[in-house]
Amino acid sequence: MQNYSVYASRLIPKREPFAPGHRACIGCGEALAVRLACKALPQNVIIANATGCMEVVSSQFPMTAWRMPWIHTLFENTAAVASGVESALKVMARKGVRPDTGTKVVAMAGDGGTSDIGIQALSGALERGHDFLYICFDNEAYMNTGIQRSSATPFGASTTTSPAGKMSIGQKTWKKNVPAIAAAHDIPYVATASHSYPFDLMAKVAKGVAMPGPAYIHIHSVCPTGWRSAPDLSVRLGRLAVQTGVFPLYEIENGRYKLSMELPEMKPVQDYLKLQGRFRHLTEDTIREIQQRVVEEYEKIKEKAQ
């Protein structure tokens, strides 16, 4: 459990804090990411979960897939609820109402709840310096309500509100860089992770939750339904996103950048794009444009990490 750098899948804890029987789609990468993240969390933890796919699939009333204290919040106030819970625990310990048991607070939200609707609350909570971990599960659109674009949707992706056609190439803007926004608050820990690298993901979650002060982790999670990809390719797509440089893995500890995975040779983005129906309409020129941008972005992070 402690030594994640050893690639031995059997060392991963057997307990399942995220119970099976949840209603996630077949091949859901986000369910996998949540499951892995929950395994890395300590026993004493309270989760504040925003509206979104994970709330809908895991808490079909009167059932719940969570084996830990869990509260459903709205899209916009996940970070506010988490900071309230954290403050309440602190005050109750100070007044002697409840002993300090070292309970950790974790906020979970999707990309819409983080980069669009909840960013104000997130920014506030990071700025106030609450001791909590915020995890964003990024499946690059509002999948829960039917694949509407969010500001985390990548350039060129076809969604129901940015459809590809004769006059449109799909999403017109580039993906919003939320980890950089979180890092701009000068918080102790920011990281990006992917469910296709489970040991890296679990190490980052364990580190983020143990860190005093706010921590932010951005987890790229594949959505076969919204990305129009085969369900069995979920893990492979997550891996390709990292290997092509579309979603580089890095962590920022006290302002210091560190690449979690160096890419001596980046795979062409075509490998990643061609497996997804949402990028099917892209022309050679657009793919070249995406490739150029991906290399630029990767070089920027690489430069910071030196």
Add this chain to the structure above:
Amino acid sequence: MSKKEDEITWKDIEIGAIVTEPGSTAEYKTGDWRSQAPTYNTDRCIKCGICQVFCPEGCVEQDAGGYFIANMYWCKGCGICARECPTGVITMVEETE
């Protein structure tokens, strides 16, 4: 949960819609969503557990012999285990009626 999902009435529900039983979805059968099922050729299995790590359901369990086998009560048949298995133990076959 003591009662089945379709037997629960409003009288059984806690005030404030609080769910008192953690992990109760484990009783919900997602196995009937499946159109493909994993089959195992355990001769080639090295018991690495990669299928267990990458299962989005968390339904892969170790049997008495130490082999990792998916629990068909929950397996939705996504095929990630078959795709990720390094030795090619798992093949997906169409479900029959």
